Amino acid sequence: RALVVPGGIWQRLDVVGETGSTNADAARAALDGVAEGLVVVAEQQVSGRGRRDRQWVSPARAGLTLSVVFRPGVAVAEKDWPAAPQRTWGWLPLLAGVALREAVQRVAEVDAGLKWPNDLLVKVDTAWGKAAGILAEVSGDAVVVGIGLNVSTRAEELPETNGLPATSLLLSGAKSTDRDPLLRALLRSFGQWYAGWREAGGDAEMCGLLAAYREGCATIGREVRVLLPDGGELVGTATDIDSDGQLIVRAVSGSERRVSAGDVLHVR
Numbered sequence: 001r002a003l004v005v006p007g008g009i010w011q012r013l014d015v016v017g018e019t020g021s022t023n024a025d026a027a028r029a030a031l032d033g034v035a036e037g038l039v040v041v042a043e044q045q046v047s048g049r050g051r052r053d054r055q056w057v058s059p060a061r062a063g064l065t066l067s068v069v070f071r072p073g074v075a076v077a078e079k080d081w082p083a084a085p086q087r088t089w090g091w092l093p094l095l096a097g098v099a100l101r102e103a104v105q106r107v108a109e110v111d112a113g114l115k116w117p118n119d120l121l122v123k124v125d126t127a128w129g130k131a132a133g134i135l136a137e138v139s140g141d142a143v144v145v146g147i148g149l150n151v152s153t154r155a156e157e158l159p160e161t162n163g164l165p166a167t168s169l170l171l172s173g174a175k176s177t178d179r180d181p182l183l184r185a186l187l188r189s190f191g192q193w194y195a196g197w198r199e200a201g202g203d204a205e206m207c208g209l210l211a212a213y214r215e216g217c218a219t220i221g222r223e224v225r226v227l228l229p230d231g232g233e234l235v236g237t238a239t240d241i242d243s244d245g246q247l248i249v250r251a252v253s254g255s256e257r258r259v260s261a262g263d264v265l266h267v268r
């Protein structure tokens, strides 16, 4: 199929037929010293990884399955990019979500929302379902961000989930389910947001990322039940996202708590 010509920050686009996990492939390339801006796209991924040791199942050619390599801690003199401090790197999967939402809304013309921290939701009739997941992993001084988007997946091909029902762009009434325009739009938006975030030294507020995330976030204003790794459960209303990308939850008692993406097992 026709290849996307990467531009901007994208240095190289590898399209592979079948692989275990594009995140694993990108992480290996990162350890081997590949430059920032590598994109690995797979036609079929047979052992896709999800968050919290879950699997990510995607039927061949029905989705977009890709991973990218960033080196946010490395200053780039010719672009005037300072190093982004490590505490800001948690924004990268959220940034990917913002870019993915823009691409899906533009190309597929469906309404999409972000479930904090990084699931992409689309509407099937009136109910939200999960159409994409994002997994960021640190590999040496690189961050690999992987995206799995169900594009033309049919209902009977969707994996069982125990949380939000899985869905696809096709099932949400997408105007187009061509993967190449989606990939192009995604890489364009992703590259632009990344460049802006790097210019701002990883400051999500300064580059407008926090505002864009807030705007796209379907979790804010909703009742949430957050399962914490210490076994605790936090029930309340999600009121906002703070400048570190944490979710602010107001408990029924009125007390406020901030939860970070790494500290939650589950949000409902």
Ligand code: BTN
Pocket (backbone or CB within 6 Å): 020, 021, 022, 023, 024, 047, 048, 049, 050, 051, 052, 054, 056, 065, 066, 067, 119, 132, 133, 134, 135, 146, 147, 148, 149
């Ligand atoms: C989740 O929702 O749990 C995250 C799913 C992330 C799946 C993508 S598909 C491309 C990349 N390679 C992987 O092995 N996982 C990510």
